[in-house]
Amino acid sequence: MMATVNQKRPVNLDLTTIKFPVTAIVSIFHRMTGVAIFFAIPVLLWLLDRSLASPESFADVKELMTSKLAVLVMWGILAVLIYHFLAGVRHLVMDMGIGETLEGGRRGAFMVFIGAAILIFLAGGWLW
Amino acid sequence: MVTSVTSFGKNGVSDWLIQRVTAVIIGVYFVGLMGWLMANSGFDYATWKGFMGSLPMQIANTLMMFSVAAHTWIGLWGVTTDYLTSLQLGGSATGIRLLVQAVIILLTLVYLLWGLVMIWGGA
Numbered sequence A: 001m002m003a004t005v006n007q008k009r010p011v012n013l014d015l016t017t018i019k020f021p022v023t024a025i026v027s028i029f030h031r032m033t034g035v036a037i038f039f040a041i042p043v044l045l046w047l048l049d050r051s052l053a054s055p056e057s058f059a060d061v062k063e064l065m066t067s068k069l070a071v072l073v074m075w076g077i078l079a080v081l082i083y084h085f086l087a088g089v090r091h092l093v094m095d096m097g098i099g100e101t102l103e104g105g106r107r108g109a110f111m112v113f114i115g116a117a118i119l120i121f122l123a124g125g126w127l128w
Numbered sequence B: 001m002v003t004s005v006t007s008f009g010k011n012g013v014s015d016w017l018i019q020r021v022t023a024v025i026i027g028v029y030f031v032g033l034m035g036w037l038m039a040n041s042g043f044d045y046a047t048w049k050g051f052m053g054s055l056p057m058q059i060a061n062t063l064m065m066f067s068v069a070a071h072t073w074i075g076l077w078g079v080t081t082d083y084l085t086s087l088q089l090g091g092s093a094t095g096i097r098l099l100v101q102a103v104i105i106l107l108t109l110v111y112l113l114w115g116l117v118m119i120w121g122g123a
Helices: A022-053 A055-064 A068-095 A102-127 B012-039 B045-053 B055-083 B086-119
Strands: none
Touching: A022 A055, A022 A068, A022 A102, A022 B045, A022 B055, A022 B086, A055 B045, A068 A102, A068 B012, B012 B055, B045 B055, B055 B086
């Protein structure tokens, strides 16, 4: 058996040539949304700052939120937060030993996508 | 044992645990705040200021700010150590990675300080 194994077999870690299973897609989106949230944090902090500073600046934020672009940006931020939250819950559930099998991992991945789609849709309805 | 000098806890198990504890704090805060926003739609300034200025929310916001800072550091450290390596960047990888990590950590601390000043009565 050992003799048939090529000791110099190629190592394929070129991500562009690897077909991503659904579990990998859930994982990479968790990372991408995490990076996106890093850029959303100053926007959220600024909104919190302006909304608390004075009645005038609070009114400005309310005024801003009537613009379609601002609502769209908030929906985008909520969407990445919702996705990152659900994918994180999946991690915690798996840490407790639930859904750790290959099949369980796939099922959890699909649940994250479906749950995120539903909640993001509902968040859009709430914002509008 | 070689430890990473740029990671948050200088230890993988510590980072692993802190990432989860902070995740729970952030998750509970997120769900709670969304619940408040949905239950109080159309709220005015006095209501909002009174809510955020209450001691329980000042404490929750402070925990949130610290949790986000640690969670960001650990999460983005993982991302940068996976994608900014000599595999992708060749010989200059270590320098680029250190620079990016330094910028991330400094921005994270700026966010943290900004948040704390906001919560405890500056702006």
